[in-house]
Amino acid sequence: MRTKWTVLVGVVGALGAGALGLTSAPGQPAGQAGVLPAAAPAPAQPVVGGRGESTADHSTFEVLQQDFKTGPEVTAACLTCHTDAAQQLMKTSHWTWLSTDQTTTTAAGEAVPFGKGARVINNFCIAVPGNEPRCTSCHIGYGWKDSSFDFSNQNLVDCLVCHDSTGKYKKFPTAAGHPVYADTPDEQREWPKGSGKFWEPAPLREIAQSVSMPSRQNCGECHFFGGGGEGVKHGDMDESLATPALHVDVHMSPDGADMHCIACHTTHSHKVSGRYYEQAAYDERSFVLRGSPHESNLLACESCHTQWPHQTAAREGKDVKNAARLDAHQDRVSCQACHIPTMARERPTKMWWDWSKAGEKNEDGTPKKVMVDTKGTKTPQYDMQKGEFIWVLDENPEYRWFNGNTKQVFIDTKIDDTTPGKDRGKVTGLWSKIDLDKPIADINTLLGDANDPKARIWPVKVHRGIQPYDAGNKTLVAPKLFPGAGDKAAAYWKAFDWQKATEAGMKENNAPYSGQLGWIQTEMNWPLAHMVAPAEDAVGCVECHSTNGRLAGLEGLYIPGRDRNMLVEYAGMGLIGLTLLGAVSHGALRVLTSGSRK
């Protein structure tokens, strides 16, 4: 009890301090107004959730008074003061695109790291190696065109994509991490290709002079666009989070706490905390004492809200019914399950991607493209380059047991291409064309089940699709899609030949390919953790405590209102029936014989 109170006092204190910081931070210039040069850019707004406001005004630094021609030139300037920054960053998965703490074992028995940079496969654009200049436009470096990229060159670290505060720094989608420069030729500035729209060069000098802590916009520069487009991958991250409305994200909305990503994704020595493939985001779910040497990260909701959030709120006078009961849910139900009531609340997210349908042209030979209306937003339904899609807006997620760890399928993992999905307990979900009579390969598996004390019920966007696989080796394959580097002629978006694209892609991935191309249904789980709604929008009790609710198919636990023991039900109802019958007939007999009673 005592410790509980101590923690609560701590939370209230922390919240109070946070609130003060929130009210004083925005609008307060980071630099000293008096000494700003006349032509100085607007001072960067301190990012809440960063480690305090800056004490240095970058616009006054001599080394930044240059007309930078390229990004690496800027980095070189940054490194003259921030001597260790690039080395710190190079140790993180933002740079390596590989797991830093975990390895996986290859078929040859060798322990190797994995990540989006190697071995990992998804059911979006499938794999990075072979498609570099496109995928690596989101790398935190400059020039990862192909496997020859120099991962030890410090000047290739891109400081600006995270530290720009002007909003004018954008990595060009096909330039392997570079923005558009003054001398970039026109044809390399047009996006989308053939649209006639040309990007302006990034004002590197202005940007360098106004750097700040990363904001939602900085992180979102890449993370809102995972999969190559807004909302493609995550069901809980898109541009709406740059300045979200309150109903979209209570933490990040300027009308709410106005927090930035790094408030929770705490960062030490440039290592941003978070889940990375099989690495869980956090181990413990409990209040975290800020500043203590044991402080790891604040990713678990409990890091700030404690394990008694509803009772705390009730004590603060908020109208919370059954606070203790709600807190007691936490052993089986994640906070996210109720507090992220729907996914993709503001912008659509992709739920289905059938690569096998790609390649169709219109009758006149032009690439086929079909757009449909998704709750008022136009979304692609067919694209010759990519196949068939289903997008959704503001829909319920699916729910799965999840203990924070995942199991990933790699480029050499044998998949089950015979057992029908229905025999493995698969479901189609509401927005897929999955055929349960055919096999379904898991891109990733959320670990944990009802018997795992660490597993809880999580809201999940399940992205389903059909993609090519090696029917001989029984592995997923990584076709070369983007004709940016390497064997460009073989790329699918050039030749529209899956066989060629797969051969080239697997070669660039150093992976074997039997030549037997097949198509397989896949599903990939995206546990939701963002877009936490205001408390009053939380999922209501009966949405799960009912026979046809959101948790209708979830196995392994008893949910009052959803589950019943039919033996008890029938026996109980039967007894009630018999008793009623007995009472009624006894009473009737009494009435009938009442003549003889008197």
Next chain:
Amino acid sequence: MSKVKMYTRFERFWHWCQSAIILALLVTGLQIHFTGLTLLDFATAVQLHRVFAWAFLGLAAFAIFWHITSGEWKQYLPTNQSLGAMVKFYLVGMFKTHEHPVRKTRTQKLNPLQRLVYLGFKILIFPVLATSGLAYMYWDSIQRSFGLETVPLSLIAVVHLAAAYIMVVFLIGHLYMITTGRTVAANLKAMITGWDEEHGATSA
């Protein structure tokens, strides 16, 4: 036949409070169990079920104290004397002019059948309902404290539900039996006013 104070003021207070509480627990419990019902919204039903559960337990504490200190607990001691006669009375005698085979007096309020049923309730159904209910309420803490993570909540729920069904069966029987006094309303009146006539055969 003489009028006596059959039920003391506390006894009546306890009886009617308990009726109200059990009715409330029944209604709220039903709403929790059958979410298709719309008597109350789920959260309110849960909240009220808990409030009335605690009221029930509080009242039980008083009632137990009263039973012990007043010696009234002896009224519930089972006896098989006249048990057969009672069964026969309900099955046959009641439809004729037969008199109640067991005399109801201030010190022997309960006939042998009632003794059995009420005793069963006090030592079986109520404790099972309350214990399973409390276990239901604190199941996550209990699991953690005693390492019972593998024992499913469904076990607790099944027990609670089975006892609740028996409760309903009792209620129906009980409500009907009220009407089987000397007159249809005699028993009801007695439990309201406390006054009843000692009646029935003087010996069994």
